Amino acid sequence: MARTLFDKIWDSHVITDLGNGFVLLHIDRLLLHDLSGARALRDVTEKGYTPAQPRLIYATPDHAISTMPGRTEETFPPGAPLLRGLRENTKKFGIHLFDIGKDGNGIVHIVGPEQGLTLPGTTLVCGDSHTCTHGGMGSLAFGIGSSELEHVLATQTMVQRKPKRFRVQFEGKVPEGVTAKDMILHLIGDLGTAAGTGHAVEYAGSAVRGLAVEGRLTLCNLSIEMGARTGMVAPDDTTFEYLAGRDFSPKGAMWDRAVAHWRTLPSDPDADFDREHTIDMARVAPQITWGTSPEHVIAVDRAIPDPDRGPEDKRAAWTAALQYQGLEPGKPIEGTKVDWVFIGSCTNSRISDLRAAAAIAKGRQKAPHVNAWIVPGSERVKREAEAEGLDRIFKDAGFEWREPGCSMCIASNGERVPPGQRSVSTSNRNFVGRQGPGARTHLASPAMAAAAAIKGAIADVRKL
């Protein structure tokens, strides 16, 4: 029977059928970070269990560490006990830790693919909803809560119910100024934040095939913002070229065997999906969010929506969002003054993201009133960017060049946008208070964010 990419990975990981639609699923990779990971490791051992497969578990602190240049674990004191706990327990159980300041450290969803830990055809989980990012490698990856995390630590398995299958095809030529971030924001704007609930999404179509791996990771990263716990892109030569030679990728004869297996994974041509949606790329323009949900998104050259003209069931939410954001309906969003620009997060802090932002910043100056931060996604991204001189370009343009971490995307390390101030961010959530209490967030691509820093206002990157 014809099967999808998702079916093939799922089926091959079923250990046993538990009845009533549930199965016991093997987990090939468990990634831990300093917030959920450190605690789960502590709690599960307190219950008398030990990590079942420590060699399939990898840890990297990212959430509760400062990204200030010259930082140490003590720079953000509330995070220090978490990091110490993570160090202690990973050492005790023989779990590989990518510690701060060391090669391999970084945001957990940057590190997995970058190190070759995230492989096509594997199941991968982490106590973080953006684990769907790893689907860009052709991995079945999803975020889990603390209790499920303890379950995986203790058993290397999960009790799961099979989601439905949803394919989104992006077809056509990618227009000027449009990136993977714009593609996925456009999709969420089209379908809403709950369209993917209960579904595993596969992104396909000519525009996805044409994306480099880093773009595919960005695309999959926002799957959870449309409700899907997992999003994936079929592995192909682009994936294999990206993976070849990475630290933990298979080598030599093993590599050839792995690639032969990976080539069998893409969805069969006649495989069925429970739901299908197609996006015509000609319709996709650079995106910017205006409200407090990722579905509150428009093309940058459009006007701020008027709740009175919107769908009836959204009016209350739109009105509240505009009030929180301090925006007037009907006005162009372009030109809205911004105070902060944050380029970073598991969505958009890879080397290609920094290159795109640097291309805009090069030879220009940020607006004097804007605080503009560049937070590379990992130690390796940071070093690679410095070797290329990107840090110089940013510093010359007045941007701040920082250490890797989650930083202002989630503000769990005290790095916040102050109340009432407006930020253009390359992150993934514009929720109320996400970047700090009262902070007003506009999500956009790295080039759009850099353009906003230069102009001091929301700007159309195509006009720079």
Added chain:
Amino acid sequence: MEKFTRVTGVAAPLMRQNVDTDLVIRIERLVNNTGRQGLGPYCFEQIRFKPDGSENPDCVLNQEPYRGAPIILSAENFGCGSSREGAVWALAGMGVKVVIAPSYGDIFYNNCFQNGLLPVALPIEEVEQLADEMRASPGNARVTVDLENCQVVSPTGRVIPFKIDARRQHALLNGLDDIAQTMTHKDKVEAWQTTDKNARPWVWL
């Protein structure tokens, strides 16, 4: 895990779409808090309190009879966003036993069952009618959520059936622990792993 069979109490109409887990509990409360307890006072703090720390009287959760309600009524996509299980711990800490909404974020939905909190999915029309019946009452209206019979009984006595996975229903009714159950399959897990090490040796570092 705590068992869940039936709850009768006030249902607070927090009728908004896309209640995300950042709104339920701010992340710094989880950084600064060492366990699953003690998060109740911070639950929904961004809407329950004003920036100066005083109570926001406009928030339904601060109004009588809804203060301390064991049941929350809400709109589509409740618990979307972050995977933080702290959202469930915070709700439980505030005394919430049941959420009734048309749909849920997938991760939040799973997390609820790990903590004895029941997420009931009902069509928006039903949730709105429950909210209307609560608002129309002088304060003595109660909603009953019965997991054994999979039904909600409204303040006016309407019986509304709901669906839930049989496995989850059984686990909640009996307060079963997932890890202990999975451990009974240990032999099958090991057999699967032995086979997989031959089939996909590159996965096994």
